Amino acid sequence: MSEIPTDGLPADFWPRVEHAPQRLLMLDYDGTLAPFVPDRDRAFPYPGIRELLSELLVLQRTRLVIVTGRAVADMPPLLQLEPLPEIWGCHGWERRLAGGDIRRVELPVSVEGCLQRAWSRAVKAGIEDHLERKPASLAIHWRGLDEARKARLEDVASREWASLAADNDLQLHPFDGGLELRCPGRTKGDAVRELRAESPPGTLAVYLGDDLTDEDAFAALGEGDVGILVREQPRASRASCRLRPPDQLLEFLRTWLRVCRHGG
Known part of the structure; x- marks a missing residue:
């Protein structure tokens, strides 16, 4: 506890x-x-x-x-x-x-494809500069940004990634300064x-x-x-x-x- x-x-x-x-x-x-x-x-x-x-x-x-x-x-x-x-x-x-x-x-092939789609959606939304691709996840960082910019990034990432996470058994994890789309396990x-x-x-x-x-x-x-x-x-x-x-x-x-x- x-x-x-x-x-x-x-x-x-x-x-x-x-x-x-x-x-x-x-x-x-x-x-x-x-x-x-x-x-x-x-x-x-x-x-x-x-x-x-x-x-x-x-x-x-x-x-x-x-x-x-x-x-x-x-x-x-x-x-x-x-x-x-x-x-x-x-x-x-x-x-x-x-x-x-x-x-x-090793990641499942389906997860690799899902992370790539999440990257593409974020790039299309214009937030590529704040993305980080890791071997088992995709993260967006907003540390140091003003509240308006942070809120926009959080909204875009949540909106673009939520359905991918739900449909592909991935997890959205907030962390200190960002949001991460992560493979479970x-x-x-x-x-x-x-x-x-x-x-x-x-x-x-x-x-x-x-x-x-x-x-x-x-x-x-x-x-x-x-x-x-x-x-x-x-x-x-x-x-x-x-x-x-x-x-x-x-x-x-x-x-x-x-x-x-x-x-x-």
């Missing part, structure tokens, strides 16, 4: 992190590691995040994974890390392993479940996210795992606690490094 998460971390959180035999740290990107900006191609991490991620990547007994709604191909220019962490993209439809191999869940929760299944017994799984799409990930966490809402303003969530970005997020990652180095 969704409730307002408590501010700050549980009292036993850091001792549990320190003594966990293995740790799985899963991080959303937009709104969590990076601020929302009008130009999504310039949504770089908060200052200091890259350096902390680089240190986390070589930390003993911590597996670092980025879980995002973006396409995997979007992430290297934004993260600018070498090596890159493991990345799950498109709400679990894509996966880039830490070694660079990319795996994708995969969510960030699937990424969390698969990552947990791959982890050895006793692994402490922790997921940090901000958006409604992260609620699937919070729900997929197991008993004893921890979901953390990263958000300035409180809202109902399946997460158990909340941190404010960027300062509390940065302090969280610094403390994770310090505690894990102390605990081995």
Whole structure:
């Protein structure tokens, strides 16, 4: 059940992190590691995040994974890390392993055709500049636009895509700054479940996210795992606690490094 998460971390959180035999740290990107900006191609991490991620990547007994709604191909220019962490993209439809191999869940041919028709309808309606085609979805973005322009884009997208979604068993998902027409069957929760299944017994799984799409990930966490809402303003969530970005997020990652180095 969704409730307002408590501010700050549980009292036993850091001792549990320190003594966990293995740790799985899963991080959303937009709104969590990076601020929302009008130009999504310039949504770089908060200052200091890259350096902390680089240190986390070589930390003993911590597996670092980025879980995002973006396409995997979007992430290297934004993260600018070498090596890159493991990345799950498109709400679990894509996966880039830490070694660079990319795996994708194949879409039904009918879905591919439907997404192409949705693209064509949006282009015909004159909103092509705000479209983003992902491997398993089509999104329209209106972050940073004035209310009149935003309302028009939302109206056009809803009108043009609603019938396609209903007739082809697709889903319309609002997100912070836009609307997405998505193939059902995969969510960030699937990424969390698969990552947990791959982890050895006793692994402490922790997921940090901000958006409604992260609620699937919070729900997929197991008993004893921890979901953390990263958000300035409180809202109902399946997460158990909340941190404010960027300062509390940065302090969280610094403390994770310090505690894990102390605990081995």
